[in-house]
Amino acid sequence: MSDIWFIILVLAFGTYLIRFSFLGIIGDRELPDWVSVHLRYVAVAVLPGLIAPLVLWPEANDGAPEPARLAAAFAAFAIGMTFKSVLGSVIAGLSTLFIALAILY
Numbered sequence: 001m002s003d004i005w006f007i008i009l010v011l012a013f014g015t016y017l018i019r020f021s022f023l024g025i026i027g028d029r030e031l032p033d034w035v036s037v038h039l040r041y042v043a044v045a046v047l048p049g050l051i052a053p054l055v056l057w058p059e060a061n062d063g064a065p066e067p068a069r070l071a072a073a074f075a076a077f078a079i080g081m082t083f084k085s086v087l088g089s090v091i092a093g094l095s096t097l098f099i100a101l102a103i104l105y
Contacts, residue, residue: 051073055072068100068105069097071097077089
């Protein structure tokens with residue numbers, strides 16, 4: 001049991017150092033332009049990696065794609081690309097998911 005607590009404390013300290021390196025050390029400084037340009041694309045790169053497995057291989061269905069989730073993802077993508085609205089994309093995806101789940105199940 002003490003091995004687990006040791007691992008938890010080491011990982012907590014490691015994540016603290018990683019966050020401190022950005023917030024504590026360079027938090028009050030102006031970032032170079034090339035860094036700011038690259039940081040703009042972090043969300044665009046990370047979010048599809050988080051969302052795609054939940055849509056294509058949901059654990060609730062043992063990894064089988066579900067039509068309701070696929071429809072919701074398509075609706076959110078279409079609204080987001082058409083209107084460039086994050087809120088509109090979220091509302092379209094949620095409403096499509098709830099409607100599709102109500103119809104299909």
